[in-house]
Amino acid sequence: MAIVGGGVAGLSAALFLARAQVSAAVYDQHESSLYRVSRVHNYLGFPDGVGGAELIDLGRRHAQRFGAVLIDDDVLSVKRGDAFEIQTSSGTDDATFLLLASNKRTDIARGFGLELGGHGARFVSVDERGQTSVDGLYAAGRITGLPSQAIVSAGDGARVAISIIERIRGGYYVDHDT
Ligand SMILES: Cc1cc2nc3c(=O)[nH]c(=O)nc-3n(C[C@H](O)[C@H](O)[C@H](O)COP(=O)(O)OP(=O)(O)OC[C@H]3O[C@@H](n4cnc5c(N)ncnc54)[C@H](O)[C@@H]3O)c2cc1C
Numbered sequence: 001m002a003i004v005g006g007g008v009a010g011l012s013a014a015l016f017l018a019r020a021q022v023s024a025a026v027y028d029q030h031e032s033s034l035y036r037v038s039r040v041h042n043y044l045g046f047p048d049g050v051g052g053a054e055l056i057d058l059g060r061r062h063a064q065r066f067g068a069v070l071i072d073d074d075v076l077s078v079k080r081g082d083a084f085e086i087q088t089s090s091g092t093d094d095a096t097f098l099l100l101a102s103n104k105r106t107d108i109a110r111g112f113g114l115e116l117g118g119h120g121a122r123f124v125s126v127d128e129r130g131q132t133s134v135d136g137l138y139a140a141g142r143i144t145g146l147p148s149q150a151i152v153s154a155g156d157g158a159r160v161a162i163s164i165i166e167r168i169r170g171g172y173y174v175d176h177d178t
Pocket residue numbers: 004005006007008009010027028029030031032033034036037039040041042043073074075076101102103104105140141142143147148149150151153
């Protein structure tokens with residue numbers, strides 16, 4: 001599973017995928033909107049607020065702790081052959097599924113011929129499981145036009161990851177600790 005974008009949506013998806021033993025790589029070029037926020041006061045669990053950059057750092061550590069691979073690189077393009085072929089500035093990787101969690105960057109979506117919609121025609125349309133009209137190509141977080149709050153994107157990344165896990169496993173999936 002390749003995830004383009006290591007903001008809260010991509011990292012949350014990677015955490016859930018990794019905990020389900022799905023090999024997950026997150027490509028990120030460190031331009032999350034959260035880097036522009038000195039202190040986030042509406043993210044549940046941080047009653048005194050949390051720095052935007054700190055929230056990303058905690059998310060990176062959390063996803064890595066459960067086995068997600070973080071690749072600090074720019075995804076330049078993606079082609080579809082038997083698999084998704086991900087072209088970065090340092091090489092090419094293959095993935096069975098691709099998740100776009102790239103917020104304002106919609107170049108890859110447009111490269112697949114997806115029409116953008118919503119306010120300002122900036123957002124990728126997805127079905128109730130987070131899949132676009134291209135089989136195996138998913139999107140999560142702000143790129144889908146959800147409200148622009150970090151906790152909403154984090155929740156959406158988790159939700160879409162669970163739908164992908166269910167597709168891979170072919171059944172209902174829960175991630176509960178005891
Ligand atoms: C000024 C400002 C203030 C805000 N204040 C708040 C606030 O107080 N509270 C709140 O809840 N929300 C706030 N937000 C909104 C919040 O930042 C977003 O809702 C949230 O970051 C969206 O998460 P995301 O994971 O969808 O996208 P992002 O966090 O933006 O992450 C997208 C990531 O994808 C990466 N990426 C994109 N394309 C590629 C590519 N081709 N290759 C590699 N990497 C790529 C980017 O570098 C980026 O790291 C604020 C936003 C702004 C701009």
